[in-house]
Amino acid sequence: MNIGQAxxxxxxxxxxxxxxxxxxxxxxxxxxxGYRVFGENALHQLHFLAKARGLGFSIEDCRNLLALYDxxxxxxxDVKAIAKAHVATIDQKISELSAMRDTLSHLMKHCxxxxxxxxxxxNELSQGK
Amino acid sequence: MNIGQAxxxxxxxxxxxxxxxxxxxxxxxxxxxGYRVFGENALHQLHFLAKARGLGFSIEDCRNLLALYDxxxxxxxDVKAIAKAHVATIDQKISELSAMRDTLSHLMKHCxxxxxxxxxxxNELSQGK
DNA sequence: TTAATCCTTCCAGTTAATGGAAGGTCAAGC
DNA sequence: GCTTGACCTTCCATTAACTGGAAGGATTAA
Numbered sequence: 001m002n003i004g005q006a007x008x009x010x011x012x013x014x015x016x017x018x019x020x021x022x023x024x025x026x027x028x029x030x031x032x033x034g035y036r037v038f039g040e041n042a043l044h045q046l047h048f049l050a051k052a053r054g055l056g057f058s059i060e061d062c063r064n065l066l067a068l069y070d071x072x073x074x075x076x077x078d079v080k081a082i083a084k085a086h087v088a089t090i091d092q093k094i095s096e097l098s099a100m101r102d103t104l105s106h107l108m109k110h111c112x113x114x115x116x117x118x119x120x121x122x123n124e125l126s127q128g129k
Numbered sequence: 130m131n132i133g134q135a136x137x138x139x140x141x142x143x144x145x146x147x148x149x150x151x152x153x154x155x156x157x158x159x160x161x162x163g164y165r166v167f168g169e170n171a172l173h174q175l176h177f178l179a180k181a182r183g184l185g186f187s188i189e190d191c192r193n194l195l196a197l198y199d200x201x202x203x204x205x206x207d208v209k210a211i212a213k214a215h216v217a218t219i220d221q222k223i224s225e226l227s228a229m230r231d232t233l234s235h236l237m238k239h240c241x242x243x244x245x246x247x248x249x250x251x252n253e254l255s256q257g258k
Numbered sequence: 259t260t261a262a263t264c265c266t267t268c269c270a271g272t273t274a275a276t277g278g279a280a281g282g283t284c285a286a287g288c
Numbered sequence: 289g290c291t292t293g294a295c296c297t298t299c300c301a302t303t304a305a306c307t308g309g310a311a312g313g314a315t316t317a318a
Contacts, residue, residue: 004295014296015276023274033283035296044255051254056229059274069251079250080242083233090230094223100185101219104212113209121208122198125180126173133264143265144307152305162314164265188305 003028006038010046017046025049025063057086132157135167139175146175154178154192186215 006028007014020026021036026045028036038046045066052062061082068074068082110120135157136143149155150165155174157165167175174195181191190211197203197211239249 002296013276016274018297019275033296034298035283048254053274055233055254056226065251065254068248069255072246074246074248075244076240076246076248076250077242077244079248080237080240083237083240083250087230087233087237090226090233094226094230097185097219097223097226101216101223104184104216104219108209108212108216111205111209111212113206115204115206117201117203117205119197119203119205119208121205121212122194125177125184125194126198131265142307145305147266148306162265163267164314182305 001038001043003036003038006036006043006046009043010050012046012050020046020049023059025059025066055086056090057082061086130167130172132165132167135165135172135175138172139179141175141179149175149178152188154188154195184215185219186211190215 001009003014003017006012006017010017012020017026021028026042026049028038028042031037048066048069049062052065053059057065064082065079068079107121107124112118130138132143132146135141135146139146141149146155150157155171155178157167157171160166177195177198178191181194182188186194193211194208197208236250236253241247
């Protein structure tokens with residue numbers, strides 16, 4: 001299977017697949033003409049990557065998860081630890097974003113949003129040390 | 130005021146301040162020795178930037194907000210529109226992160242996290258087209 | 259005078275791709 | 289056999305918003 005089909009199969013852009021090979025996440029074979037050939041194994045890895053990235057795991061997390069997947073002597077606790085750290089990161093981001101959201105929507109409630117220049121949003125941004 | 134003091138005042142790293150000058154967000158004066166000199170105006174802009182960035186506005190948003198701040202003939206609706214778009218972006222991110230979080234914590238609940246290799250998290254990542 | 263800070267510019271690296279140029283390969287149709 | 293178009297290759301540059309570090313000039317205190 002060439003890269004085009006692999007892209008169709010996994011939903012990953014060709015560029016992304018080439019990039020994943022570049023950084024050593026996948027290693028497709030090569031045909032005599034230099035084209036990448038994706039066998040069942042490589043395709044499987046791409047699917048794995050697509051899912052893991054879709055869940056927000058970093059590339060390095062993905063690398064580690066793939067290694068654990070290949071390691072039949074793994075401990076599930078290692079996998080769970082990665083997931084746990086990732087959830088903590090997500091929670092952190094969510095709470096930061098929520099705080100921003102609250103502040104902003106509060107300010108917006110007090111901004112007339114008309115053609116006059118007075119604006120509580122700008123006032124807030126411009127004042128205070 | 131030199132860049133060190135400006136950094137202390139605003140909480141922004143010196144590097145970041147130089148970067149903001151580089152991209153044209155602030156334009157401090159220069160002393161005879163080449164050192165940057167931050168007057169009241171520049172310092173004020175840095176505070177503004179620190180707050181706006183703290184609320185997650187992009188650099189381009191910040192550029193536009195600063196321009197609106199300087200424009201006394203502005204319409205508050207222009208400011209509000211930027212804020213509104215930003216809140217929409219934040220909401221989008223929050224919902225994506227929440228979805229990831231839910232999926233992950235569901236998977237984690239079913240992962241023993243012991244020294245056995247069986248792992249529902251890996252199973253999920255590795256299967257399904 | 260010298261050592262410790264502080265300042266300068268410039269170059270490279272970060273994350274995870276994405277865009278585009280220049281060019282080789284292949285399959286179909288005439 | 290040739291051309292056309294789709295598909296593939298590599299390589300270089302760019303994105304966002306900084307951050308790190310090197311090399312070297314300026315200032316200040318002892």
